[in-house]
Amino acid sequence: MAKRRGVEEEEGLDSLLDTMFNVVGILIIVLVVVQLGMQESVKQIANSMQIDPLALEKLIKDLEEAQKDKLKVEKELKDLNPDEQDLEMLIQRLQSESVAKEAILKSQQGELQKAIIAQKDALEMAKKADENKEKREKLSSELNSALEEIAKLEATLDDTPERAQLAAKVVTLPDPRPAPDGIKEAAFLLTGNQVYPIVDEPARASARKRAEYQAERGVRKYIKDPKEGIDAEKFVEDFNERPMSDDWFRMEMYAAGRDPRLRFTPKEDAGFKIDEVTSPRSRFRRLLSTVDPSKFYFKFIVMPDSYEAYVETRHVTDEMGYLAGWTPVDANWQYTTWVGGKVKFGPEPPPPDPNAPKPAPKPAGPKPNVLD
Incomplete structure (x- = not known):
């Protein structure tokens, strides 16, 4: 994108320079024509045997006007023929303006993208808000029903006579120990x-x-x-x-x-x-x-x-x-x-091996604690 803009800027500068030099060329042609006209008039006067004072005065005035036009054209030509330094500064200024405009355009694109995302987020939040509204209404209805049920139970509890307190039960703590022998x-x-x-x-x-x-x-x-x-x-x-x-x-x-x-x-x-x-x-x-x-x-x-x-x-x-x-x-x-x-x-299971070693008798373990 930046390369294309650089090419466009160079083409714009070429068009500007072409226009400037075309104007300069036209002014030069005008100046040459004016000078040729003046020389032709002088020759005609010199060759003429009769000199008309009025015509001479008119020719002098035309000459002065032509001189003024020449000076004007020379000034305009000087103004329209900048030096290389001025032209480089002009190109740099135009490039700077192009970069600045590109930055502004990118910034505007970024702001536009942010605005689009913000709009999507707003729509999503609005959708969720509608869903939450339905849930809140449902929970509110359930809460009201629960409160009504609690009120009914409280009323029933108020109408219920108090029950007599039961006597305390005594429970002995366990004391694990084996049972006596023979029992x-x-x-x-x-x-x-x-x-x-x-x-x-x-x-x-x-x-x-x-x-x-x-x-x-x-x-x-x-x-x-x-x-x-x-x-x-x-x-x-x-x-x-x-x-x-x-x-x-x-x-x-x-x-x-x-x-x-x-x-x-x-x-x-x-x-x-x-x-x-x-x-x-x-x-x-x-x-x-x-x-x-x-x-x-x-x-x-x-x-x-x-x-x-x-x-x-x-x-x-x-x-x-x-x-x-x-x-x-x-x-x-x-x-x-x-x-x-x-x-x-x-x-029937297979008979035991008579040659197999007999396992050692297990020692008698402690008697289990069956009483408490």
């Missing part, structure tokens, strides 16, 4: 704020007896290949057609590797509720009175929804002189136990 565990599951006694030994014995009888009667059904052993899936499916149960749980069999196990599921509303636990003449207290505190301690397995029932139950057992401990579990936990007996699923 056994009696487990309780606490779920749904109810207490379920876990009496698993009779259930295991009954399941063991049924499983051995089923395996003996169904050898051909469950053992297609003696090397593969009992088909666990078919055996468990047939066993659970008649689910086992007691007063508090339903039991189902499942396979854990080669061994059958029982899964205990609490019956709905079959456990001891809090009011039964705390009542002095409840079934729960009568059940506890059948347990010898010198032979058994209580283990409470507590689900997340049953801490209140656990606190009340511990008050009762502590009052009756029983040792106890507790284990918190998550909401998906289920109580399971081994069946035992002769029934095994799948193929």
Whole structure:
């Protein structure tokens, strides 16, 4: 862009110089013509035999006028014929003016671009302002609805009579320690704020007896290949057609590797509720009175929804002189136990290597802390 402008400026200067020299040439031609005219007039006078005074006076005046014109033309020629220094200064001035105009043009272009960007930003901000306006109106509506709901709840709270303050509950701090030697565990599951006694030994014995009888009667059904052993899936499916149960749980069999196990599921509303636990003449207290505190301690397995029932139950057992401990579990936990007996699923494992070194007996570890 700058190169093109330089060329245009040089062409402009050439045009200016051409014009100046054309004017000078015309003036020179005029001067020559005037001089030639004067010489011709003098010759005519000299050759004329008769001299007219008026004509002579007129010729003198014309000569003076021609002389004045000559001086004027010479002055104009001098003014129009600048020297090289003046011409260089003129070119520099014109170039400076061209650079200044180019800078002004670039500045104007920059200002125009800034104005276009500012206009786009303004349009974008206006669009966002419209969107924010809709959001503000929506939030304002939701806020008004929330305030109305709060006002309704406050009015309801004002109309609600005050509840009597419950008595403080005393909870002892845990003191983890092992159970005394020779004492056994009696487990309780606490779920749904109810207490379920876990009496698993009779259930295991009954399941063991049924499983051995089923395996003996169904050898051909469950053992297609003696090397593969009992088909666990078919055996468990047939066993659970008649689910086992007691007063508090339903039991189902499942396979854990080669061994059958029982899964205990609490019956709905079959456990001891809090009011039964705390009542002095409840079934729960009568059940506890059948347990010898010198032979058994209580283990409470507590689900997340049953801490209140656990606190009340511990008050009762502590009052009756029983040792106890507790284990918190998550909401998906289920109580399971081994069946035992002769029934095994799948193929027999390879016999142990009689030449393999026997592992060293592990030292007896510390007794677990089951009481608190």
